[in-house]
Every structure is written in C-alpha cells, then in structure tokens.
Amino acid sequence: MLVYSSCEKDSSSEADSNVELSLEERLVELNNEIEEKDSLSEKERNQIAKMAQTMLDRMNRSAKEVDGWTVKAGVQTSGGVGVPFAVIDEVPVFPGCENAVDKRDCFQEKIQAHIRKHFNYPDEAQALGIQGRVSTIFIMDEQGNVVDINMRGPHELLEKETERILSKLPQMQPGKHEGKTVKVPFSIPITFRLQGNNDDELNKEIQKFGERVDGWVPFTAIDEAPIFPGCESAADKRACFLENVQNHIRKHFNYPKEAQEQGIQGRVAIMFGINADGDIVDIKSKGPSPILEQESHRIISRLPKMVPARQDGKPADVIFSIPITFKLK
Secondary structure (H helix, E strand, O other), rough: OEEEEEEOOOOHHHHOOOOOOOOHHHHHHHHHHHHOOOOOOOOOOOOHHHHHHHHHHHHHOOOEOOOOOEOOOEEOOEEEEOOOOOOOOOEEEEEOOOOOOOOHHHHHHHHHHHHHHHOOOHHHHHOOOOOOEEEEEEEOOOOOOOOEEEEEEEHHHHHHHHHHHHHHHOOEEEEEEEEEEEEEEEEEEEEEEEOOOHHHHHHHHHHHHHHHOOOOEEEHOOOOOEEEEOOOOOHHHHHHHHHHHHHHHHOOOOOOHHHOOOOOEEEEEEEEEEEOHHHHHHEEEEEHHHHHHHHEEEEOOOOOEEEEEEEEEEEEOEEEEEEEEEEEE
16 A cells, blocks of 8 residues: 655644553554664663563463464564574674674664665666665574575665665574574664755755845745635634645645556655745655656646735735655555
C-alpha cells in the first residue's frame, strides 16, 4: 500500500492525542520510532532485549508438543530457528573482540567500523539523486559465517552496495545460547545521504526570496496569511490555510509508477511564493529523486489563486514551505 504523509501539524492531532491507543497500536508506533533511529544507546538496547525476552517467554509458556516436537517461538530462518542478537546469551565474537569485556558492544562498534571502511556511494545513484536508508537483516550461522543477507531500500543500486558491504564481513566465533551454538539474526540500517541535498539548501533558497527588492515575508511572520478559497469566513484563516493545503496535497497526490518500480521513496521539501496578486510562483524543491520532485511540483502548481497576504495593511508577497513524503508500503 502507498501512503502520503507530511510533517505539518494536522488539525486533528490534538484531539487524536486524547484517544487511548491499544497495545498493538503503541507497539507499532514504538517499532516505527526504532526503525527511524540510525543507532541505539546501550540502555535502549537493553530495554528492547528485555521486551523481546518477555515476548518469547510469554509465547513459549503455551508451547505445544506436535508429533513429538515441542514447538517454541523464535526467529524463523531458511534453515531453522535462530536466537535474536538482543537476547542471545553469548553474542557472536567479531575478530578483535575476543578479549573485550563487553563483546556485545564490541561487536556493534566493529560492524559500524566495517561499514564505514567499505562504504562506497554508487556513482550512478549519486547522479540520479538517489538517497535513503537500506534496512538489512542477515544470519550468522553455526560456523560464524554471514549468510542469508536480505535488504529493503529506496533503490536497487543502494541495495546492491549494501549487500556488497555485508558480504565482506569476516567469519565470527558463532553465538551460543543455553550452551549450544546457534544461528543469530542481526539487523542494521545503512544510510546513503547526498551531501547538500537537504533542508539547508531549501533554507538558502528562502533567504534568497527575502533578499528580493520588493521583499518577501515568511508565512510564519506575515500579519495576515493568504486566504485559501473557502476560508473567507474562517475564524482562524492561517489554520484554515494550512488545513486546506494539506487537503489539496492529499487530493492530488499520485505516487509516480516509475518511482514505485525503482523503489524510490523519501521526503521532498517544497518551497513556493504566493505573490501580492495571490498567484503561486517560483516553486522550488529538494528531494531524493527528480521523479518525486516533479510530482511534488505538479501538485503545488495546481493550488488555486488566493486572496493575497497582507503586511502592514498592504498586499504582500509571502513564502511558504511544506514537506511531501512518498513512502512505499
């Protein structure tokens, strides 16, 4: 499923915050928050490990015997059940960590160093403006070899580079659980980020607007916001404007098929002007791909003519920015 999301505050968010979420919904939110983080602190890892162990223990309390086998919960791999890195008794030992006091932390540090050492941003991906995070999971088998590398990212070019990096991981001393050598699944994100292709550049463009002879005023500083058609009688015209821009984006949002096929996703930062005549002008964008930037430009270009903003009692040119997020599901 494809969804549209934005970082702008939704008018219903305050009301929604008072609705008590179910455990499942809270867990989904927690999982999303964890996935968004590039790294976890030791305390965070320990808490996640406790939760994972609690979940496995609860599930295994109801383990049943089937054809002479007791079926218990774990992480299913292509060759059997593995023990998650977060809860295993003895983690795989990365070469160089044999004498480390905390072999779990040493493993984490060594794998990060390995990624930094072998990281190479594909030239073709840079030329196409492709960036984003590749989520990965692989298995360290009973011999300590890295096998079954799986990944999902914004583009095949980044996925292939991620596989190349992880395939160069050395053989480990295998992990042990309850005294037995076991398979250990491990996941880690690898982020590809183009330098300069972020909100800083958009902020520079906004500054250029302000340096124009006639002067452009940021939306947040304008005395009277532009009036979106239908907001003429609204008590809070600024809030009405924001709500209607969001509705406009949702109505006209279309995930380009080419971007879907290439696995391209990410946030496009959009900035545009609403001049003293109420027209939409000078649409600018920064995003992970020209394909998504073009679609964002198309959406914003369809905004209707507004009643112009006013500053010091006079019609004024105003600058407005908003992110549009394309996310594959």
